[in-house]
Amino acid sequence: MMFVSVKYALVIVMTLILRVLYNFIWCYYLTPRRIKKLMERQGITGPNPRFLTGNIIDISKMVSYSVSDHWSSIHHNIVPRLLPHYVAWSKQYGTYPGPTFLDVRWKRFIVWNGTEPRLCLTETEMIKELLTKHNSVTGKSWLQQQGTKGFIGRGLLMANGEAWHHQRHLAAPAFTRDRLKGYAKHMVECTRVMAGKLRKEVKESGGDDKEVEIGEEMRRLTADIISRTEFGSSYDKGKELFSLLTVLQRLCAQSTRHLCFPGSRFLPSKYNREIKSLKTDVERLLMEIIESRKDNVEIGRSISYGDDLLGLLLNQMDRSKNNLNVQIIMDECKTFFFTGHETTSLLLTWTLMLLAHNPTWQEKVRREVRQVCGQDGIPSVEQLSSLTSLNKVINESLRLYPPATLLPRMAFEDIKLGDLIIPKGLSIWIPVLAIHHSKELWGEDATEFNPERFSSRNFASSRHFMPFAAGPRNCIGQNFAMMEAKLILAMLVSKFSFTISENYRHAPIVVLTIKPKYGVQLILKPLDS
Numbered sequence: 001m002m003f004v005s006v007k008y009a010l011v012i013v014m015t016l017i018l019r020v021l022y023n024f025i026w027c028y029y030l031t032p033r034r035i036k037k038l039m040e041r042q043g044i045t046g047p048n049p050r051f052l053t054g055n056i057i058d059i060s061k062m063v064s065y066s067v068s069d070h071w072s073s074i075h076h077n078i079v080p081r082l083l084p085h086y087v088a089w090s091k092q093y094g095t096y097p098g099p100t101f102l103d104v105r106w107k108r109f110i111v112w113n114g115t116e117p118r119l120c121l122t123e124t125e126m127i128k129e130l131l132t133k134h135n136s137v138t139g140k141s142w143l144q145q146q147g148t149k150g151f152i153g154r155g156l157l158m159a160n161g162e163a164w165h166h167q168r169h170l171a172a173p174a175f176t177r178d179r180l181k182g183y184a185k186h187m188v189e190c191t192r193v194m195a196g197k198l199r200k201e202v203k204e205s206g207g208d209d210k211e212v213e214i215g216e217e218m219r220r221l222t223a224d225i226i227s228r229t230e231f232g233s234s235y236d237k238g239k240e241l242f243s244l245l246t247v248l249q250r251l252c253a254q255s256t257r258h259l260c261f262p263g264s265r266f267l268p269s270k271y272n273r274e275i276k277s278l279k280t281d282v283e284r285l286l287m288e289i290i291e292s293r294k295d296n297v298e299i300g301r302s303i304s305y306g307d308d309l310l311g312l313l314l315n316q317m318d319r320s321k322n323n324l325n326v327q328i329i330m331d332e333c334k335t336f337f338f339t340g341h342e343t344t345s346l347l348l349t350w351t352l353m354l355l356a357h358n359p360t361w362q363e364k365v366r367r368e369v370r371q372v373c374g375q376d377g378i379p380s381v382e383q384l385s386s387l388t389s390l391n392k393v394i395n396e397s398l399r400l401y402p403p404a405t406l407l408p409r410m411a412f413e414d415i416k417l418g419d420l421i422i423p424k425g426l427s428i429w430i431p432v433l434a435i436h437h438s439k440e441l442w443g444e445d446a447t448e449f450n451p452e453r454f455s456s457r458n459f460a461s462s463r464h465f466m467p468f469a470a471g472p473r474n475c476i477g478q479n480f481a482m483m484e485a486k487l488i489l490a491m492l493v494s495k496f497s498f499t500i501s502e503n504y505r506h507a508p509i510v511v512l513t514i515k516p517k518y519g520v521q522l523i524l525k526p527l528d529s
């Protein structure tokens with residue numbers, strides 16, 4: 001009897017081991033191999049992947065070499081510096097001649113992020129089709145979700161399918177025109193405080209101008225704004241949360257290196273332990289905020305959960321008669337911090353650098369702001385659409401330095417895209433930065449600062465310009481970000497003049513987003529002192 005049950009136990013254990021082994025081989029060998037063969041048959045190849053790490057090591061070596069130093073002058077030809085692998089491999093593998101002599105397939109090649117194959121695609125007509133027509137059968141890959149799991153979890157940015165649809169529907173009311181108007185007062189107030197502080201610092205320095213690292217100032221300002229708009233009534237706790245989230249975000253940016261080996265997320269490594277401990281602290285703080293709002297409603301002290309972003313999400317959840325899924329709300333709060341804070345701060349930092357480097361445009365924008373908004377330079381929401389030069393400058397900044405350099409989409413079904421069959425399981429990577437700098441699309445001056453190119457309305461909305469992605473899954477906070485950027489820049493440009501400090505070293509790098517490696521040092525001079 002005893003012998004029989006041991007035998008059964010052994011059979012069960014063996015079956016389980018075989019099953020795990022089969023899944024492992026299926027996921028990490030058979031599926032990628034099948035995709036590779038299918039793409040090769042369509043004429044698309046790429047650099048040879050290494051076992052388990054794919055091309056990650058090659059990419060990281062090329063990038064570390066190209067960004068190892070700063071440039072001696074300011075220019076914007078940043079693709080060879082930030083995407084050297086794209087430049088090399090699109091030349092080497094991307095110009096496969098199509099079925100006819102004239103039909104040349106440009107810049108398509110496959111790279112391997114560990115065991116995940118990724119098709120690099122730059123043809124904007126096909127990209128548009130992918131992001132609009134195929135939105136429901138594409139989404140974020142498992143590897144991407146794992147990389148950000150400890151940080152933003154199942155929030156909107158990483159959700160797929162029905163869950164994404166539901167969450168997008170819940171979050172949309174937080175970004176209506178009326179809501180945005182409500183956030184504008186926080187944006188103006190925070191900028192006024194920051195401008196006052198900068199003015200005081202210049203005065204205390206004893207001179208009539210002062211060097212400021214504007215990147216740090218913009219980071220603080222946008223963190224302040226998102227804290228107020230997201231957690232308005234719990235602002236102090238919001239601030240504490242942000243410092244923890246910043247560290248968590250930095251750690252998650254290194255996930256490709258730490259999680260490319262199968263099963264590495266289960267290991268008790270220092271990396272995994274740090275993420276777990278920070279995540280626990282962040283969620284404890286968020287939980288305290290949420291619980292206190294729920295208590296206030298339950299005991300009748302408030303009639304709603306509040307009119308900041310968190311309050312709106314809680315109200316929406318309540319109204320949709322869904323069980324209040326607190327984990328989703330927490331993931332959404334973290335998502336809004338991640339997506340809404342750093343991107344905007346970088347947009348502001350690069351735009352101020354560009355304005356400081358191009359005094360003619362700086363003066364043009366200043367004149368326009370004073371003409372439209374008066375001497376104090378504080379625009380009303382209604383006046384923002386009249387700031388056309390400022391709008392062109394912001395667009396040109398988003399074109400040259402798009403905070404999100406890559407757009408990833410994985411196919412969950414086989415898709416017919418243009419002349420290609422995209423097999424289920426293949427990720428498509430859209431190199432936004434390379435598209436924004438393409439001379440074929442933008443002309444010979446593609447790498448130069450020329451806001452006038454956005455004079456024609458069609459150009460601004462052209463399919464070659466995608467800083468906020470496109471289609472139903474575009475950036476939900478696009479209008480929030482543009483309003484914030486215009487308000488802040490209009491206020492700063494009318495209160496200070498900016499020049500580039502001799503200490504500034506032009507060295508863009510990519511750590512999830514495009515950042516200035518050594519910050520942006522500007523000389524600030526208050527204008528009416």
Ligand code: HEM
Pocket residue numbers: 156157158168335336339340341343344347402403404407408466467468469472473474475476477478480481
């Ligand atoms: C200059 C500023 C910004 C830029 C350049 C930007 C860019 C983008 C891009 C490219 C995406 C698509 C990402 C992808 O699908 O992989 C995206 C998505 C998203 N953005 Fe933004 N964003 C900015 C500001 C904001 C702000 C201020 C918020 C919120 C307050 C926000 C919230 C989101 C969210 C929640 C998503 C996910 C949408 C979805 O998947 O349905 N973003 N953003």
